[in-house]
Amino acid sequence: MKQLLEKNEKEILLEDRSILTSPLQRRSFLQFAGVSVAGIALVAAGCKKDKNDTPIQTGVTLDFKDDFGVLNYAYALEQLEAAFYIKVASAPPSAFTPAEKAYFQDIQFHEIAHREYLKKALGTAAVGSLEVDFSSINFADKASVLGAAKAFEDLGVAAYNGAGKRLTTPAYLLAAGKIVSVEARHAAYIRDLITPGSFAANDVIDANGLDKAFTPTQVLAAAGMYIKTKINVVGLTA
Structure with a gap:
């Protein structure tokens, strides 16, 4: 198992290297999502633990006992973001400029790519x-x-x-790092549309110049108002 994991990690690193050196365009990002996820799916297939057989009658379950719980947590958030941007892009506010409409179209494709990337990586999980x-x-x-x-x-x-x-x-950590860097670009752009120069304001950047980090409990509480589906959380100790 260790040799399989190391082999696939090396393959993923080689396949994903281009996303760090190429401009983040709609087509290239979608291609990245479709290609690099194959490597992660292999790791998932080789290392997946047995699923909990305890039935959950309603909603979805995020079990934080392993990496799949964390990936599903991210997948749930990407579903939410993708749904929002798809709705905006399909009928943007009349006050949007042509440039803003184009940017929101691009963000829409990024979020769809994130969502599909995680879905494929998780497979049946x-x-x-x-x-x-x-x-x-x-x-x-x-x-x-x-x-x-801005809130999303x-x-x-x-x-x-x-x-x-x-x-x-x-x-998985490498993939998450690449996704969050894209989300930060989105956040900076949206913030500057609202208030120029606020891309790195004190409400999101701490005294060390670092982006703030929230626990899953904090995030799910904030996102809850936008989600109808019941989310059952298991194995979250902090």
Whole structure:
């Protein structure tokens, strides 16, 4: 098992290297998501632990006992973000400029790529599709859309930062690091649309110049207002 893990990690590192050196464009990111996930899926197939047979009658379960729980946690958040940006891109506020419409289209494709990347990596261990609730967002109003986008992106960055320490497989940690760097770019762009120069304000950057990190409990509590599906959390001790 150790040799299989090391072999696949090396393959993933070689396959994914291009994302660090190439511009993050829609097509290249989608290609990355489709290609590099094959390597991670092999690790998942070789190292997957037996699933808990305890039945859960409603909702989805995030079991933080292993890496698959953390990946499903990220997958749930990416489902939420993708659903939001798909809705915005399909009918942007009339006050959006052509440039803003184009940027939100690109962010939409990034979030879809993140969602599909994690879904493929998880394989049969992936939780089901979440039902979202965006009733608190006025999608016809630019300020409401930007405010929601800011909340989603800031929360996404803090969520990945807080979850990284829970991952034990280097390949998964590498993938999470690449995703959170993209989320941070989104967050910086959205923040500057709302208030120029606020891309690294004190509410998201600590005294050491580092992005803040939130625990899964904090993140799920904040995201809960946008998710109808019941989320059952197992194995979370901190």
